[in-house]
Amino acid sequence: MATKSDSKRVLEVSRLNVEIPVPTGMLRPVQNVSLHVDRGETLCVVGESGCGKSLTSLAIMDLLPSKAKRTCDHMLLSGDSVFQIGERAMSDIRGDRMSMIFQEPMTSLNPAYTIGNQLAEALQRHRKVSSDEARQRAIYLLEKVGITAAAGRLGQYPHQLSGGLRQRVMIAMALMCGPDLIIADEPTTALDVTIQAQILHLLADLQREFQMGMILITHDLGVVARIADRVAVMYAGQIVETGTAQQIFNTPEHPYTRGLLECIPIPGKTRRGERLGAIPGIVPSLVGHMQGCHFASRCPQVSNACRSATVELLPTKQPGHISRCLLTQSAGAETPQREGAAS
Amino acid sequence: MNDIVLEAKDVTRTFMISGGFMQAKRPLHAVNGVDLRIRKGEVLALVGESGCGKTTLAKMLLGLLPPTSGSLELDGTPIETMDRLRVAQTVQPIFQDPYSSLNPRKSIGSIITLPLKVQGDNDPSTWRKRVDEIMELVGLPRRVYNNYPSQLSGGQRQRVAIARALINRPRIVICDEPTSALDVSVQSQILNLLQDLREELGLAYLVISHNLAVVEHMATRLAVMYLGRIVEEGDADTLFRTPKHPYSKALLESVLTPDPSLGVPDTHLGAAYPNPLDMPSGCRFHPRCVNAMPHCSAVAPRKIPVGDGHVECHLYDENEGKLAS
Amino acid sequence: MTIDTIKTPVTSESGEPSPGAMLRKRVFGHWGFMIGAFVLIAIFLMAIFAPYISPGDPFDQVLSRKLVPPIWSDSAKATWDHPLGTDHLGRDYMTRLFYGARISLLIGFGAMLISGVIGTTLGVLAGYYGGRVDMVVNFIITTRLSMPVVLVALAVVSIVGSSLTVVIWVLGLLIWDRFAVVMRSATQQVRALDFVTSAQALGCSTPRILLTEVMPNITNHLIVIATLEMAHAILLEAALSFLGLGVQPPEPSWGLMISEAKGMIFFDPWLITIPGLALFALVLSINLLGDGIRDVTAPENRN
Numbered sequence: 001m002a003t004k005s006d007s008k009r010v011l012e013v014s015r016l017n018v019e020i021p022v023p024t025g026m027l028r029p030v031q032n033v034s035l036h037v038d039r040g041e042t043l044c045v046v047g048e049s050g051c052g053k054s055l056t057s058l059a060i061m062d063l064l065p066s067k068a069k070r071t072c073d074h075m076l077l078s079g080d081s082v083f084q085i086g087e088r089a090m091s092d093i094r095g096d097r098m099s100m101i102f103q104e105p106m107t108s109l110n111p112a113y114t115i116g117n118q119l120a121e122a123l124q125r126h127r128k129v130s131s132d133e134a135r136q137r138a139i140y141l142l143e144k145v146g147i148t149a150a151a152g153r154l155g156q157y158p159h160q161l162s163g164g165l166r167q168r169v170m171i172a173m174a175l176m177c178g179p180d181l182i183i184a185d186e187p188t189t190a191l192d193v194t195i196q197a198q199i200l201h202l203l204a205d206l207q208r209e210f211q212m213g214m215i216l217i218t219h220d221l222g223v224v225a226r227i228a229d230r231v232a233v234m235y236a237g238q239i240v241e242t243g244t245a246q247q248i249f250n251t252p253e254h255p256y257t258r259g260l261l262e263c264i265p266i267p268g269k270t271r272r273g274e275r276l277g278a279i280p281g282i283v284p285s286l287v288g289h290m291q292g293c294h295f296a297s298r299c300p301q302v303s304n305a306c307r308s309a310t311v312e313l314l315p316t317k318q319p320g321h322i323s324r325c326l327l328t329q330s331a332g333a334e335t336p337q338r339e340g341a342a343s
Numbered sequence: 344m345n346d347i348v349l350e351a352k353d354v355t356r357t358f359m360i361s362g363g364f365m366q367a368k369r370p371l372h373a374v375n376g377v378d379l380r381i382r383k384g385e386v387l388a389l390v391g392e393s394g395c396g397k398t399t400l401a402k403m404l405l406g407l408l409p410p411t412s413g414s415l416e417l418d419g420t421p422i423e424t425m426d427r428l429r430v431a432q433t434v435q436p437i438f439q440d441p442y443s444s445l446n447p448r449k450s451i452g453s454i455i456t457l458p459l460k461v462q463g464d465n466d467p468s469t470w471r472k473r474v475d476e477i478m479e480l481v482g483l484p485r486r487v488y489n490n491y492p493s494q495l496s497g498g499q500r501q502r503v504a505i506a507r508a509l510i511n512r513p514r515i516v517i518c519d520e521p522t523s524a525l526d527v528s529v530q531s532q533i534l535n536l537l538q539d540l541r542e543e544l545g546l547a548y549l550v551i552s553h554n555l556a557v558v559e560h561m562a563t564r565l566a567v568m569y570l571g572r573i574v575e576e577g578d579a580d581t582l583f584r585t586p587k588h589p590y591s592k593a594l595l596e597s598v599l600t601p602d603p604s605l606g607v608p609d610t611h612l613g614a615a616y617p618n619p620l621d622m623p624s625g626c627r628f629h630p631r632c633v634n635a636m637p638h639c640s641a642v643a644p645r646k647i648p649v650g651d652g653h654v655e656c657h658l659y660d661e662n663e664g665k666l667a668s
Numbered sequence: 669m670t671i672d673t674i675k676t677p678v679t680s681e682s683g684e685p686s687p688g689a690m691l692r693k694r695v696f697g698h699w700g701f702m703i704g705a706f707v708l709i710a711i712f713l714m715a716i717f718a719p720y721i722s723p724g725d726p727f728d729q730v731l732s733r734k735l736v737p738p739i740w741s742d743s744a745k746a747t748w749d750h751p752l753g754t755d756h757l758g759r760d761y762m763t764r765l766f767y768g769a770r771i772s773l774l775i776g777f778g779a780m781l782i783s784g785v786i787g788t789t790l791g792v793l794a795g796y797y798g799g800r801v802d803m804v805v806n807f808i809i810t811t812r813l814s815m816p817v818v819l820v821a822l823a824v825v826s827i828v829g830s831s832l833t834v835v836i837w838v839l840g841l842l843i844w845d846r847f848a849v850v851m852r853s854a855t856q857q858v859r860a861l862d863f864v865t866s867a868q869a870l871g872c873s874t875p876r877i878l879l880t881e882v883m884p885n886i887t888n889h890l891i892v893i894a895t896l897e898m899a900h901a902i903l904l905e906a907a908l909s910f911l912g913l914g915v916q917p918p919e920p921s922w923g924l925m926i927s928e929a930k931g932m933i934f935f936d937p938w939l940i941t942i943p944g945l946a947l948f949a950l951v952l953s954i955n956l957l958g959d960g961i962r963d964v965t966a967p968e969n970r971n
Contacts, residue, residue: 431869435869438862440862444866445863446884446885449884457872
């Protein structure tokens with residue numbers, strides 16, 4: 001791990017696919033998803049329910065349901081392949097070099113053990129340290145995540161803590177081994193707004209301090225705008241647009257991204273009672289192979305070409321900003337590149 | 344004022360919570376002395392963290408839960424003395440989760456017809472026509488009449504719930520987190536629909552939400568609730584622009600507008616939400632308050648009128664300031 | 669702003685099949701359900717048409733032709749007049765088996781209905797109202813659970829005297845506990861859902877809410893418990909009859925047939941094997957059906 005520390009890239013995933021057999025055929029909830037995260041960078045994966053954002057994160061952690069099959073060109077964690085390295089090796093990496101924070105902290109903490117036990121276990125599972133050292137690390141991290149009187153909290157059980165405190169404990173647990181990468185799946189969705197802001201603030205601070213890479217999965221565009229360095233917008237199993245937060249929010253290229261941004265009321269921007277934008281229609285079924293652009297059935301700017309052509313991610317005029325839309329091509333000046341090569 | 348449709352006067356609801364084996368029951372003051380008025384055609388938003396008593400208050404306003412003390416009046420008549428069906432004609436709810444708010448064993452048609460049946464509507468031959476009308480009004484295609492909830496999308500289910508609530512033309516609709524279980528693109532459609540229906544049918548809404556962006560988009564008045572009390576109430580524009588209570592300020596600061604040039608706000612709000620079984624003394628908010636003064640922990644603040652609303656905070660109590668100095 | 673311009677999301681044209689069609693598909697794909705249903709229907713028809721398909725009369729004793737072995741035995745005495753042979757009093761065994769199915773099913777159904785009504789009423793009321801009602805019902809359930817079923821049944825039957833009606837009532841009044849426990853928790857779950865609150869807010873009366881909102885959503889649990897309790901009652905009847913305190917001779921009950929044959933287990937084993945297998949097939953088919961119903965109806969709620 002130390003030898004790789006010169007490289008900035010924490011995670012690189014190329015052309016990840018997930019397939020799940022269902023009674024009506026083969027469900028393809030994740031299709032050709034390529035993404036990368038650098039040290040100290042936050043990538044937000046945003047999309048509506050069923051777009052494949054959570055399955056993408058589970059596929060990276062190799063935690064997919066057993067009947068789901070994943071394929072990819074490569075998946076590198078700080079330069080080491082983490083694709084098909086076997087369950088033993090993978091479970092050594094999970095919780096150590098990359099860890100995950102889930103939406104509902106109550107179900108991810110074991111109600112039968114104390115906070116202290118679970119935190120220590122997270123470290124001792126991967127490192128040969130004494131219980132006392134593990135305890136010291138737990139106290140240090142609980143204080144880091146803003147829990148006062150940390151030593152006293154170690155003996156408490158999860159049900160004795162409020163939702164916000166539990167999520168802080170989950171974050172501390174994810175940090176026990178000093179991971180290179182943190183994947184947070186809707187970490188604040190179950191929490192109140194005031195607590196949400198605090199937790200996000202905390203995540204941003206910790207990530208800067210420990211120089212981790214972070215993938216944050218959410219459906220909340222407000223969260224994305226405030227915390228993301230780069231954003232990947234997913235729709236119907238594909239990444240439809242990637243770019244910096246500024247690019248995505250200020251100059252969105254893909255009609256879906258633009259539609260999403262018009263749908264949300266923005267205090268101070270949309271007037272009260274004003275009609276909000278809408279994206280008519282429903283998400284297409286992802287069973288079987290699909291021709292043309294996935295968004296074609298709901299797109300206001302659809303043309304005949306959209307329904308037949310295979311649309312790849314294409315670079316826009318701005319560096320690092322790519323969009324899966326044929327209109328991008330006509331606007332863009334450079335030669336089209338295949339996805340994964342860009343950015 | 345006689346345009347007040349629904350009014351809560353000093354309403355309190357206390358639950359007795361068992362303290363455990365062989366321990367005395369302890370009172371939990373879910374709602375503690377709330378005054379609230381819903382006027383004809385207005386949109387009153389009730390915001391606050393989970394556990395502040397929003398849902399208990401909503402249940403009382405629907406006439407489903409009697410208050411421990413205080414009174415609830417519908418058109419000036421106490422709700423307790425009224426017939427359940429008459430309350431139901433005036434006030435109807437819309438719930439957060441469109442998956443649990445529709446009976447999975449009933450067809451869409453029979454779900455929307457139920458209110459007519461319950462009210463004993465005298466002409467069953469018009470039912471089908473009225474259901475068709477309301478379905479059109481909320482934007483449901485006619486062909487879903489014989490479908491079951493499991494065959495509909497989340498947005499369509501929410502439209503069914505809205506149709507059921509509106510078919511008897513109530514005057515007040517209590518929307519408990521009406522869009523927070525929906526996807527962004529569906530949420531905007533439902534918000535548009537609610538706005539249109541309000542204009543078309545002259546409805547008043549009580550919107551209960553923690554999504555302040557949605558609240559600001561809809562509300563004409565705003566009430567901020569904290570631990571069973573309304574700590575600030577007023578005109579939505581004024582309150583959003585110049586919140587007075589430190590808690591309202593903190594709440595509004597934590598709204599994440601999708602503006603990438605701003606970082607994550609730091610709310611300076613203590614993390615610990617107090618245990619409602621063990622209320623802080625004096626002002627309930629003082630343990631988390633950035634402006635807390637020594638006497639905040641001792642004396643509960645009075646209601647101080649501000650504009651056409653009020654705020655409960657020692658910072659704005661002029662008389663007290665004089666006494667102190 | 670006109671409202672009819674609102675674009676609605678519509679379910680895709682291929683659409684999801686209706687719940688009925690999906691249910692049919694799952695039913696025909698479930699082997700346990702199909703086998704259970706087939707065997708149970710066969711036994712049912714056997715019981716209903718016993719007078720028409722039986723080779724003889726269940727009470728006719730022909731002592732000269734007693735203990736005729738079934739036709740698959742090598743014995744020269746085996747005859748097509750008595751395909752399953754005769755018992756120690758020369759009664760045709762197949763006839764008694766057919767008529768015995770009537771008694772088993774009658775007791776199973778009767779006891780299940782009585783216990784179902786008692787248990788469901790208590791369970792639904794406790795689950796819906798909670799609080800004091802729940803406390804009282806829980807106390808009644810605990811009291812009932814502390815009584816050993818077979819011993820109480822034996823005691824009652826030996827005091828009151830034994831008959832088919834008494835057996836049905838005694839079993840029905842004793843085995844409602846599982847109905848009550850399951851219905852209570854199922855009702856609690858449904859009660860917490862918003863559509864029940866919504867019905868309350870519409871002004872629906874409590875009986876209406878219980879019947880049209882709560883009950884339809886707990887019937888799948890009810891059917892599963894009903895099948896299990898029916899099998900339970902049939903086995904209890906067999907046990908009581910075996911002990912001589914259930915159905916009284918000369919009524920043809922499968923439990924009684926096993927009891928009467930127990931002395932001849934080493935010499936004429938078919939006498940005990942045939943009613944034993946019949947009882948086994950009946951209870952197994954009911955249980956398969958119950959499990960099948962649970963599997964077939966459950967996924968609908970998960971979707």
